[in-house]
Amino acid sequence: MRFTIQRDRLVQSVQDVMKAVTSRTTIPILTGIKIVASDEGVALTGSDSDISIESFIPKTEEDEVIVNIEQPGSIVLQAKFFSEIVKKLPTDQVEIHVENHLQTVITSGKSQFNLNGIDADEYPHLPQIEEDNVFSIPTDLLKAMVRQTVFAVSTSETRPILTGVNWQIEGSALTCIATDSHRLALRKATIETASEASYNVVIPGKSLSELSKILDDHNDTIQIVITENQVLFKAKNLLFFSRLLEGNYPDTSRLIPNESKTDVVVTTKAFLQAIDRASLLAREGKNNVVKLSTVDDQVIEISSNSPEIGKVIEELPSISKEGEDLKISFSAKFMMDALKTLEGTEIKISFTGAMRPFIITPLNDDSILQLILPVRTY
Amino acid sequence: MRFTIQRDRLVQSVQDVMKAVTSRTTIPILTGIKIVASDEGVALTGSDSDISIESFIPKTEEDEVIVNIEQPGSIVLQAKFFSEIVKKLPTDQVEIHVENHLQTVITSGKSQFNLNGIDADEYPHLPQIEEDNVFSIPTDLLKAMVRQTVFAVSTSETRPILTGVNWQIEGSALTCIATDSHRLALRKATIETASEASYNVVIPGKSLSELSKILDDHNDTIQIVITENQVLFKAKNLLFFSRLLEGNYPDTSRLIPNESKTDVVVTTKAFLQAIDRASLLAREGKNNVVKLSTVDDQVIEISSNSPEIGKVIEELPSISKEGEDLKISFSAKFMMDALKTLEGTEIKISFTGAMRPFIITPLNDDSILQLILPVRTY
Structure with missing residues (x-):
């Protein structure tokens, strides 16, 4: 050579x-x-x-x-x-x-x-993949979908299937779901495909993170081929193979509430910053929990209390509030992770009581949904 | 309050x-x-x-x-x-x-x-310092002197005195010296002072590194006050106190050779890059040793050999070479650390044999000197 x-x-x-x-x-x-x-x-x-x-x-x-x-x-x-x-x-x-x-x-x-x-x-041979069913997706959309879901995979190997992101494809509809059983991220998109095949596979979170790092925005479109135990992402001059996780991904559809009792709309950035500050003292206690309370229809309060260090109270204007008053506690880290994936300037948070999972969505955009389980503090 | x-x-x-x-x-x-x-x-x-x-x-x-x-x-x-x-x-x-x-x-x-x-x-009280003898030094010069010496202090506590930088002041002459007994860095400068007092103190390397990080280039001049066991650096709205190290700093003047048998002048940047590449394979062996050989009056060779991985040979033009031919081995890390402190585009390396310490100085500038002990490989 x-x-x-x-x-x-x-x-x-x-x-x-x-x-x-x-x-x-x-x-x-x-x-x-x-x-x-x-x-x-x-x-x-x-x-x-x-x-x-x-x-x-x-x-x-x-x-x-x-x-x-x-x-x-x-x-x-x-x-x-x-x-x-x-x-x-x-x-x-x-x-x-x-x-x-x-x-x-x-x-x-x-x-x-x-x-x-x-x-x-x-050197071991790369997997041989039959390219019968190919679908394609714009690079920037693929990177967004990875970013908006992969952070929510489990980092624990106790349920290995949860360390991956569940990709469901039916015709031209792609749904990506990740959950570590305390929170869930869901993102939908439309893809291009010539086939009517449907898939339900789990791609390791680590593979998707590495893929995202390699793809630069010069690549217009990524072609994707899924086989029984492998997925292949094809860009210009680049082949990226990942194995798939074995096992059945849990049915997460029943976890997502269809109705709500309290809906709050807030500015994403101000809400994120208030949570960030409130978590400064909460971080010390292992759980990193902050409390959200509706004060009236215009104001919500974020607070945290660590007796040995001190306490913090943040008041935040709510753009709208509908339904019952509410006090609820949740992980500040999970909330910040979720908020960072939402692109809109305003978000809606829909609660169904202090003990039930709640969902966060961009206002007027149902392609992305973040769900968080509250923490019991009373 | x-x-x-x-x-x-x-x-x-x-x-x-x-x-x-x-x-x-x-x-x-x-x-x-x-x-x-x-x-x-x-x-x-x-x-x-x-x-x-x-x-x-x-x-x-x-x-x-x-x-x-x-x-x-x-x-x-x-x-x-x-x-x-x-x-x-x-x-x-x-x-x-x-x-x-x-x-x-x-x-x-x-x-x-x-x-x-x-x-x-x-809260403990800060040291009370009598400001009888104050000398002052431009901020950028102080930062340069720290950068050019502090990297060479010892990181081992076996001889605590070597974890500091030796500051010698006689009249308006300041000399800073650091050594870990395998290499030595020396920098001289002229300072402003009203007194004729002379000092010989050892300032912890860590203190000088932290001081350097705080001082921004807005501060024109730093005032320095030295007492028996403390040094105070005064900038605008800033007081920086450090304790001094106790004990006598070794007399390093006899370590520095006065004459040389081989003098080589090279371009700093090309030499640094050649050492850097040669050390890529040397790093794996614990010692990180590279070899320098004079090929003829125009060329020197940097090489390194790690039998399990491979070998590297770098040829480098020398601007001038005077004296005996030479083969010598030294730590690539020590050489790169030293070269990074030298500001000139050309440097002179003066050897007095393969087993003797050699010195590196910028061409036509005797305010700074870097000394390295070779490694025996034959």
Whole structure:
């Protein structure tokens, strides 16, 4: 193998596939990056066996030569060193060349690295995916849907299925749901698809977070292929594979109340800041609980009390309030997490009593819903 | 105590005194910030008993009212909560008011915090310092001198005296020296003073680092007062006290060679980058050692070899080379630390053999000197 490549393109691709490489793997070869030089260009692959990422660097792009292949071939190089080295090389062009015995020479200007490589035939094969049913979604929408749901997955392995986000597809309707059983995030969107197939799968939260980090807004559309145990996201020159979680996701539809007894509309930003301040003292107590009380139709009060430190009272104007008066306690962290995902300037909070889950939605937008279970304090 | 104050000024002063507050103290009241409101303004104090910082906020500045004192008084508030609270208050004006039983009310718009305070009489007094001998130094020069020496102090407590920077003052000559016994940094400067007193003291490296962070470049000149066991740095509205380290600093003058056998001049940036790349593979071995060899009068070679990973060779043009050929090994980290403190575009490295300490200086500037002990590899 011998090729010359633009350093910046190599650095970008290495950074992308590094998202899938972990040093904590039981399969030693997965601490490496696989490099395959073919007549079409150079493909880099990283994998931690849950996530696999392939980034392709084409020979030419818009008539500009990016890679010059002198001899096709393949090698696996230690990801930790290879990624650090390419970032710091002195010149714009880099030559990579495999000599006898898998010795790989990386040359850039007067800088020359010799790395011990590993035979690429020993690298595990990526999943083979039949692309029968493909649906597509704009990149920015996909990133928004991930951001608005993935924070709510469980971080505990006691119910592994809850560490993933439930994707339900029926025709052109995609619904993403995440819950850790104390709160729930739900986001709906319309996707493009040629098929009428329906899916109900659970994608690991970590996979979606990593995917989101890699996708830049240059990619217009992401194609998605779902199989029995894998999902593949395809962007330009990028393949992102994730395994699916096994098991049945709980039916969350019954958790979401259909009616409410108290509806409050507030300004998102002022409400978020008041919760943030009230939580400054609540954070010390382990539970981080704040209390919300309706004072009258124009004012709500957020408060918190930690006897050893002090107390805080925040008064906040409510744009509207309908229904019964209410006192309710909840996790300030869950509320702030939820509020940060809502894009509107005003939100509606719908309560059905101090002991029942309540929902937060942007005003006049039913594509997103955040649900929080209150905390008993009386 | 009751006063109203501009929030941004309060936030800035709290941030400054927080540099001296640590949660790991055996004296509980030192986890607090002392607030004293007098007819002149508000003084905040933080201390960890090694460092004490007092920040003063005057009532008015350039005819603008900053503090409105309604009732003088004092209180100590938990630093962790007080600093977080003031940062997040909603309005530009903040009222702080001590009620009965040390209850302190912080009000800003519709946000009201009640904090349990501590009696300010229980707070330790700051050292009393006689200001007989004062010398002064421009802020940017002081910050440069700290940056160019403090990195070389020892981080080990086996010889506590080496965790400080040795300040030697004779008349108007200030010399700062730091060493961890494997390398040494020395910086000289001229200061303004009315006295002929001479000093030889050791200031904890940590104190100097914190001082550097607080001083912004608005402060023109810093006044310095040294006593038997304390040093006081005075800037506008700021007092910074540090204890001095006890004991005699070793005589380092004999460590610095007066003559050399090989002198090499190189471009600082290219040399730093070559060392950085060569150390990528060396870092893995615990010692982080790279080798420098003179190839001929125009070229030097930096190399490193880690049998399990690979090797790297960097060729670098030398602007000039005088004297014997040389092969020498040293810590890449020490070399990079030293190079980052040198401001010139070209540096001279003066060697007196592969086993002797060598020195790095900017070309045509003898106010700064970095010394490194080589590593034996043969």
